[in-house]
Amino acid sequence: MTTARIALITGTSSGIGLAAAVAVARAGHHVVATMRDTGRSGALLAAAEAAGVADRIEVARLDVTDPRSVEACVAGVVARHGRLDAVVNNAGAGYVGTVEQDGLKPVRATMEVNFFGVVDVTRAALPHLRAVGGRVVTVTSVGGVVGQPFNEAYCxxxxxxxxxxxxLAPVAATVGVKVIVVEPGAVASEFVASQGLDIPALLAAAGPYAPALDAYAARTRAAFTRAQTPEQAAESVVEALTAEQPPFRMQTSETARAFVGAKLADLDGSAVQELTGGWVG
Structure with a gap:
């Protein structure tokens, strides 16, 4: 049985997940860094070696959309280490488009990864987290608070x-499990690059929505010139895992706090509609 605290983190091949795996290991946890394709673990292992935490990170396969993979991964962690202290739900997939043009298929696919995958990993982990008074930390997004144009499925x-x-948070608290969500804003990471967006092709197919999509793309490019690094965002994940009394909701930057705060203070929705309406002309 391992005496160190064990943290399972999903989606660690790049971006916030990779940075969080290294940062959480540096904070003293033993990290089970999971990804759908373990052949993509090279960047993580190199970063762990450079940070001097290679001995506190192990790579495991986990496809959050496959219930058998979820069960096998969580069971394997407990079998190897005798415990599971924390889960960081980080795996996710972006999607840019609008429903009239694209239909339901991409909406369902995005929900499968970003919602049902999170629910299933959390469900599988909870019995083990109850046993040790553990934590569920979920990387959401400011897009989980503010609906953003052409991000209908993602938001x-x-x-x-x-x-x-x-x-879940108040229910889990009755059995000793803390639940926290971490909300990044713009983060300069491979998550963005991995979307493989061909803006000219999207515009060509956008029909009546092309002017709005063009304006949104220009605004988004400008926003990402001011993006924080994955390492900066990962600091909030570490805080969520280590703070004695973490809040339920944590933003990763002042920009994210201001953005989320505007929504939470906007009782009739008019301020947000005015803001995001400006992004699409």
Whole structure:
């Protein structure tokens, strides 16, 4: 049985997940760094070696959309280490588009990864987290609070995760498990690059929505020039795991706090509609 605290983190091949795996290991946890394709672990292992924490990170396969993979991964962690102290739900997939043009298929696929995958990993982990008074930390997004143009599927999934976790938190607290959501804003990471967006092609297919999409793309490019690094965002994940009394909701930057704060103070929705309406002309 391992005496160190064991943290399972999903989606660690790049971006916030990779940075969080290294940062959480540096904070003293033994990290089970999971990813769908373990052949993509090279960047993580190199970063762990450079940070001097290679001995506190192990790579494991986990596809959050496959229930058998979820069960096998969580059971394997407990079998190897005798415990599970924390889960960081980080794996996710972005999608840019609008429902009239694209239909339901991408909406369902985005929900499968960003919502149902989170729910299933959390469900599988909870019995073990109850045993040790552990934590569920979920990386959502400011897009889980503020609906953003051409991110209908992504925001719907992140809204769902936020609602799920907000409802679960007081219930989990009765059995000693803390639930926290971490909300990044713009982060300069491979998550963005991995979307493989061909803006000219999207514009060509956007029909009547092309002017709005063009304006949104220009605004988004400008926002990401001011993005924080994955390492900066990962600091909030570490805080969520180590603070004695972490809040339920944590933003990763002042920009994210201001953005989320504007929504939470906007009782009739007019301020947000005015803000995001400006992004699309």
């Amino acid at each position: 719907a999934a992140k809204f769902a995760v936020e609602g799920f976790m907000e409802a």
